[in-house]
Amino acid sequence: MAGSNIVLDMKGICKTFPGVKALSSVDFQLVKGEIHTLMGENGAGKSTLIKVLTGVHQIDDGKIFLEGKEIRITSTEAAQKHGISTVYQEVNLCPNLSVAENIYIGREPMKRGSIDWDTINKNAKKLLEERLNLKIDVKKLLSSYSVAIQQMVAIARAVDISRGILILDEPTSSLDSNEVKQLFKTMRKLKAEGMSIVFVTHFLDQVYEISDRVTVLRNGKFIGTYEAKKLSRIDLISKMVGKEFNNIENTHKKAGDASIKSIEDNFVKLSKLGKRGTIEPFDIDIKPGEILGFAGLLGSGRTETAKLIFGIDKADHGTIKIRNKEYSYIYPLKAIQEGFGFCPEDRKVEGIIGELSIRENIILALQSSMGILKYLPMKKQVEISEKYVELLKIATPSIEKRIDNLSGGNQQKVILARWLATNPQLLILDEPTRGIDVGAKSEIMKLVMKLASEGITIIFISSELQEMVKCCDRVLVLRDRMIINELIGEEIKEDMIMKTIAEGGSSYGKN
Amino acid sequence: MEKTKNNNVFSKLYNMPIFWPLICLICIILINFIINPGFLKIEMKDGHLFGSLIDILNRAAPLILISLGMTIVIAVQGIDISVGSIIAISACVSATVIVSNGPVSLAIAAGIFVGLLCGIWNGFLVAYIGVQPMVGTLILYIVGRGIAQLITDGKILTFTNKSFIFLGTGYLLIPIPVYIAIAVTLIMYFIIRKTSLGLFVEAIGVNREASRFSGINSKRVIFALYAICGLLAGLAGLIICSNIKSADANNAGQWLELDAILSVVIGGTSMSGGRFYLGGTVVGALFIQSLTTTIYSIGVPPEVTLVVKAIVVITVVLIQSPIFRKMLNRNKLFRNYKTKKVAEV
Numbered sequence: 001m002a003g004s005n006i007v008l009d010m011k012g013i014c015k016t017f018p019g020v021k022a023l024s025s026v027d028f029q030l031v032k033g034e035i036h037t038l039m040g041e042n043g044a045g046k047s048t049l050i051k052v053l054t055g056v057h058q059i060d061d062g063k064i065f066l067e068g069k070e071i072r073i074t075s076t077e078a079a080q081k082h083g084i085s086t087v088y089q090e091v092n093l094c095p096n097l098s099v100a101e102n103i104y105i106g107r108e109p110m111k112r113g114s115i116d117w118d119t120i121n122k123n124a125k126k127l128l129e130e131r132l133n134l135k136i137d138v139k140k141l142l143s144s145y146s147v148a149i150q151q152m153v154a155i156a157r158a159v160d161i162s163r164g165i166l167i168l169d170e171p172t173s174s175l176d177s178n179e180v181k182q183l184f185k186t187m188r189k190l191k192a193e194g195m196s197i198v199f200v201t202h203f204l205d206q207v208y209e210i211s212d213r214v215t216v217l218r219n220g221k222f223i224g225t226y227e228a229k230k231l232s233r234i235d236l237i238s239k240m241v242g243k244e245f246n247n248i249e250n251t252h253k254k255a256g257d258a259s260i261k262s263i264e265d266n267f268v269k270l271s272k273l274g275k276r277g278t279i280e281p282f283d284i285d286i287k288p289g290e291i292l293g294f295a296g297l298l299g300s301g302r303t304e305t306a307k308l309i310f311g312i313d314k315a316d317h318g319t320i321k322i323r324n325k326e327y328s329y330i331y332p333l334k335a336i337q338e339g340f341g342f343c344p345e346d347r348k349v350e351g352i353i354g355e356l357s358i359r360e361n362i363i364l365a366l367q368s369s370m371g372i373l374k375y376l377p378m379k380k381q382v383e384i385s386e387k388y389v390e391l392l393k394i395a396t397p398s399i400e401k402r403i404d405n406l407s408g409g410n411q412q413k414v415i416l417a418r419w420l421a422t423n424p425q426l427l428i429l430d431e432p433t434r435g436i437d438v439g440a441k442s443e444i445m446k447l448v449m450k451l452a453s454e455g456i457t458i459i460f461i462s463s464e465l466q467e468m469v470k471c472c473d474r475v476l477v478l479r480d481r482m483i484i485n486e487l488i489g490e491e492i493k494e495d496m497i498m499k500t501i502a503e504g505g506s507s508y509g510k511n
Numbered sequence: 512m513e514k515t516k517n518n519n520v521f522s523k524l525y526n527m528p529i530f531w532p533l534i535c536l537i538c539i540i541l542i543n544f545i546i547n548p549g550f551l552k553i554e555m556k557d558g559h560l561f562g563s564l565i566d567i568l569n570r571a572a573p574l575i576l577i578s579l580g581m582t583i584v585i586a587v588q589g590i591d592i593s594v595g596s597i598i599a600i601s602a603c604v605s606a607t608v609i610v611s612n613g614p615v616s617l618a619i620a621a622g623i624f625v626g627l628l629c630g631i632w633n634g635f636l637v638a639y640i641g642v643q644p645m646v647g648t649l650i651l652y653i654v655g656r657g658i659a660q661l662i663t664d665g666k667i668l669t670f671t672n673k674s675f676i677f678l679g680t681g682y683l684l685i686p687i688p689v690y691i692a693i694a695v696t697l698i699m700y701f702i703i704r705k706t707s708l709g710l711f712v713e714a715i716g717v718n719r720e721a722s723r724f725s726g727i728n729s730k731r732v733i734f735a736l737y738a739i740c741g742l743l744a745g746l747a748g749l750i751i752c753s754n755i756k757s758a759d760a761n762n763a764g765q766w767l768e769l770d771a772i773l774s775v776v777i778g779g780t781s782m783s784g785g786r787f788y789l790g791g792t793v794v795g796a797l798f799i800q801s802l803t804t805t806i807y808s809i810g811v812p813p814e815v816t817l818v819v820k821a822i823v824v825i826t827v828v829l830i831q832s833p834i835f836r837k838m839l840n841r842n843k844l845f846r847n848y849k850t851k852k853v854a855e856v
Contacts, residue, residue, distance in 0.1 A: 332723060332724060351724070353718045355785045368726040372707050375705060
């Protein structure tokens with residue numbers, strides 16, 4: 001597969017954003033007439049790599065060769081000039097223009113100083129028929145067609161601009177399985193014509209169905225490029241997650257024997273809860289005092305499930321039963337009053353209130369559950385804040401300091417304190433150890449175990465399987481926005497979780 | 512020892528958000544005093560206090576009211592540019608009641624109530640429909656004066672009802688509007704800072720998403736803020752029309768929304784929301800009113816008054832900006848460095 005027909009060669013690409021190394025020395029080679037899939041979890045650097053290639057971002061270091069010649073991609077126009085064109089995840093066309101207009105917008109053929117509409121319509125029709133096997137009326141508005149057709153039009157436009165390289169960034173995320181089949185047929189046709197395609201997707205099945213080669217990125221680092229046929233699913237996942245099978249140690253220790261205290265005890269029961277397009281309906285019985293893990297790759301629906309339980313997103317299906325009270329949906333304030341707490345995944349956007357003090361951040365949830373009129377007296381606020389600053393060992397000279405001056409780990413502890421102050425019975429922790437240093441990580445893990453031993457039920461979500469294995473009594477495995485399996489007790493091992501994610505596994509909730 | 516303590520007190524004062532607005536206010540009063548030494552004099556006549564300072568307080572009262580409302584709206588990253596029009600509507604409604612010989616209490620209640628209604632309309636658009644605050648309040652900004660004209664049939668209503676006029680021109684040692692402004696400021700302070708509303712407002716202003724995760728119903732809070740802002744504008748409308756004994760749909764409260772926004776900014780509240788300072792706003796409003804009075808009293812030609820005002824405001828805003836102060840300091844350091852070098856040579 002190597003040799004002279006390498007179309008695009010990226011070597012040692014580095015890109016740094018303030019505070020984050022998005023790409024560190026990434027290599028990427030594209031061969032003529034191949035479909036090359038880019039894999040990696042969210043934040044692995046896929047989008048950054050694509051944005052570098054399409055001129056949205058400029059590289060800090062490294063070289064890009066196009067057919068052997070070094071090029072510099074300084075803008076999106078430059079990328080198009082080099083024959084690299086992209087179809088982004090969201091269709092970015094104009095729904096209020098016709099199909100033909102959308103294909104030729106910005107580069108309309110002219111005749112005697114005005115736009116040559118006949119040629120536009122004729123060429124658009126020819127382009128769609130010959131290259132994509134799509135027979136539609138190109139004079140109709142784009143909005144009159146389905147999302148799948150719109151996607152095809154976007155591809156047609158990209159194919160027409162492109163001279164050999166086409167980038168498809170998650171084109172399948174809004175398509176159903178038939179439409180995906182149609183898209184793949186088109187991709188194979190383009191490939192046969194000699195087009196080199198870079199394909200990004202989250203869906204494992206699609207990777208194996210369509211790609212020739214796979215490049216895996218993790219945390220902005222290049223992991224490797226592999227022939228799709230020779231790479232087993234389980235290997236692919238362990239490369240994405242960053243764990244090899246042989247060196248996995250099984251460190252499962254029970255957090256006391258809290259696992260199955262009393263099955264009869266009705267605490268929180270979710271029946272057929274779901275939201276269209278976000279997460280398939282699921283049943284979960286949350287038992288008091290357990291640590292329940294949600295495992296799965298990022299984007300598998302873990303966070304979405306948690307948000308549904310806490311009422312951040314409104315469920316459009318199913319019911320939530322809390323101690324015999326039944327709700328068809330729930331909202332954050334109600335959830336807090338029912339004794340729920342939620343440490344969100346994105347600490348900066350969803351967690352901290354940057355400009356406010358540590359004290360104000362800690363009492364916020366407690367105060368909102370008490371309402372506007374019952375304002376906690378300052379003495380009480382200080383008392384609560386100081387208690388948790390001491391208990392959680394938050395490193396700060398004063399509780400009146402702004403929270404955004406703290407380190408990530410300490411910010412996370414403040415968010416934890418915010419929920420502990422409400423005296424919760426169910427605490428949802430979504431990636432509580434993300435983006436914080438190792439010391440703080442182990443402190444937070446210890447804290448989670450301690451809380452569980454004190455009888456607080458915990459839903460634990462983490463990308464680090466080791467953490468899940470360490471503390472969970474029960475793990476639900478999610479894939480492609482669905483809960484696919486349940487692991488209990490001794491079954492909770494890293495290899496088991498990975499295997500379940502890879503293979504799909506049994507039928508959760510069907511028995 | 513003594514000196515460091517003094518330094519501490521000074522730096523504490525220096526870091527207080529109200530420091531710069533206060534300095535500005537003091538400066539403009541000093542300038543006036545230099546130009547006209549009688550400026551600070553307060554006399555007792557017929558049991559009333561008279562003097563330029565009292566006059567400024569009196570005239571600033573409506574501006575203080577709407578600036579307070581504007582502060583809390585700006586704190587949640589909003590804005591209400593319709594307050595001037597709300598003033599016109601409320602003035603016309605209450606004047607209509609008075610002219611048709613209705614009771615004074617009804618006139619006052621009606622004026623405040625239409626202000627509240629307007630605020631509710633703004634709050635509904637911004638909080639529940641999700642219209643951009645500027646666009647949402649622009650609607651009432653435009654249509655408000657039209658509504659006011661419809662109410663008065665396009666005429667300027669004048670009246671002589673003594674007890675209604677008392678509201679805007681009366682005296683109990685000091686003018687009645689000053690009492691109203693003080694009372695409203697205290698009530699606002701109580702509502703905002705002695706309940707958890709202030710905390711919620713600041714939380715929403717800094718990070719609306721995270722506030723939602725903490726269980727705050729931001730829509731309801733934002734709605735309430737616009738309603739309060741409208742109510743205060745209604746009250747300001749009452750004072751203004753009672754003060755000039757007439758209601759003019761076209762001119763009542765004109766440009767006042769801009770002065771209010773300026774007062775908020777000078778008072779130290781950022782236009783991007785978050786932390787807000789009611790005290791700073793009051794000082795800011797007093798500053799704007801002093802500036803206007805000064806420009807008139809030192810006889811700036813009418814055609815350049817707005818330019819003078821603009822220059823002063825730009826200067827004040829620049830002085831307040833931490834980035835600009837840093838630049839100034841750097842220049843000073845640079846100069847010191849240069850002189851040092853010269854000395855060495």
